[in-house]
Amino acid sequence: MSATAAERLSRLLALVPWLAQHDGISITEAARHFGVTPGELERDLWLVVCCGLPGHGPDQLIDIQFWDDDGIINVIDPQTLERPLRLSVAEATALLVGLRMLAQVPGGHDRGAIASATSKLEQAAGSALDAGNAVMVVDSTPEAVRSVVDDSLARGRALRLVYAGATSDAITDRVVDPRAVVHQDGYDYLDAWCRSAGAQRTFRLDRVISAEVLAEPAEVPDDLPPIATAPATGQPVRLSFTEAAAWVIDALDLKDVERLPGGGGEGTLNVADLAWLIRLVLGQGGALVVRHPQEVRGQVAAAARGAL
Numbered sequence: 001m002s003a004t005a006a007e008r009l010s011r012l013l014a015l016v017p018w019l020a021q022h023d024g025i026s027i028t029e030a031a032r033h034f035g036v037t038p039g040e041l042e043r044d045l046w047l048v049v050c051c052g053l054p055g056h057g058p059d060q061l062i063d064i065q066f067w068d069d070d071g072i073i074n075v076i077d078p079q080t081l082e083r084p085l086r087l088s089v090a091e092a093t094a095l096l097v098g099l100r101m102l103a104q105v106p107g108g109h110d111r112g113a114i115a116s117a118t119s120k121l122e123q124a125a126g127s128a129l130d131a132g133n134a135v136m137v138v139d140s141t142p143e144a145v146r147s148v149v150d151d152s153l154a155r156g157r158a159l160r161l162v163y164a165g166a167t168s169d170a171i172t173d174r175v176v177d178p179r180a181v182v183h184q185d186g187y188d189y190l191d192a193w194c195r196s197a198g199a200q201r202t203f204r205l206d207r208v209i210s211a212e213v214l215a216e217p218a219e220v221p222d223d224l225p226p227i228a229t230a231p232a233t234g235q236p237v238r239l240s241f242t243e244a245a246a247w248v249i250d251a252l253d254l255k256d257v258e259r260l261p262g263g264g265g266e267g268t269l270n271v272a273d274l275a276w277l278i279r280l281v282l283g284q285g286g287a288l289v290v291r292h293p294q295e296v297r298g299q300v301a302a303a304a305r306g307a308l
Contacts, residue, residue, distance in 0.1 A: 011036070012044060016062060020075045027071045042066070045073070052079050096121055148211040149190060152178050158218045159192070162209040171209065176201070177218035193220050237277065238291040240266045245287035266291065278303045 011034055019030065031041040045066050052061035063077035099118045152159045159178050164171050176192035187204055194201040241248055243263030248254060254267030271277045274296065281288050281300050290297045 008044070012048060015044060016048060016064075016075070016078050019064065019073055020078045023073075023075050025073055027066060027073060030073060038071075092121060142206070142208075145205055145208045145211050146188070148213055149178065149181065149205065152211075152213045152218070153181070155213070156218050158214040158216050160212040160214055161203065162211075163203055164207045164209055172196070175214065176203070177220045179218075179220045181205070193218075235271050235274070235293075235296075236268050237271050237293065237296055238266060238268050239281075240264070240289045240291050241284075242287045245284050248288065274299060282307065 015034070018033070019025070022030070027038050027041055031038045034041065036044075045064060048062050049064055050061070054060070060079065061077075062079045064073060064075050066073045096118065099114055099121070149159065151157075159176050160173070161176055162171065162173050174194055174196040176190070176194050178190055178192045180191045182189050182191060182202075187206060190203045190205055190208075192201060192203065193199075239248070239254070241264055246264065248269075249257055249265075249267060254269055257265060257267040259265040269277075277290075277296070278300050281290060282304060290300050
């Protein structure tokens, strides 16, 4: 029922401006254009003439004449709907960004329909997009990695990944059984069963150094829980930083960031390797400080004393 209502609403919004541009057309011809029966179009018209601007007085309703025996439609007063809907530059840009992102997400989309809609929107927007503020969408996943991952999912094959961890110095070589790709906060993540860890893992694709499809089939355990978003891994550590170390916000994907007046701030980092964190903090010369947990603060202090 909701789909039918949505389709009818979309048709009604397009109906009045189209009829205003084709005044004098017959009910049969108009029904053919909108892909409905003449009876359905007449019911739409009876609904339209009951609509209008706030106040709903006789001079504020849409006035269309269509009930004469000749079956001709005449738009007398469209009430501001004489022209088709026009998208603002911001709206057109948002739609184009969404379509282009959707085209890059792995899955069973009708990519032909996406490409067609993108092309039509670009043609309709024309030079108006050039007059607006520029928007750049950065796809962080290397195309070579994306194509290999898509291929492994489509063929149901295992993957060999060379992967750089986010919060450790390690670069690992592992075999995984891929299950799906999820998109979160501008990044693509591979949800997979990791044979090295013997557990479900999530890999951010822009951190994959290389990927290779193996000949053996992927064997994903049937009892893995569903994953809708990429889970954070490691121990949460609250850090404070000066303006000189504010680069850690983006470089390390800090969460719950609070900026302080005059520069600096605090944020939370999920740390899988405490030794790596200690080296990072000591290397910043006081610009980066562990706030809590207390035991991690103690380990950093002990490492600093040992270095002195």
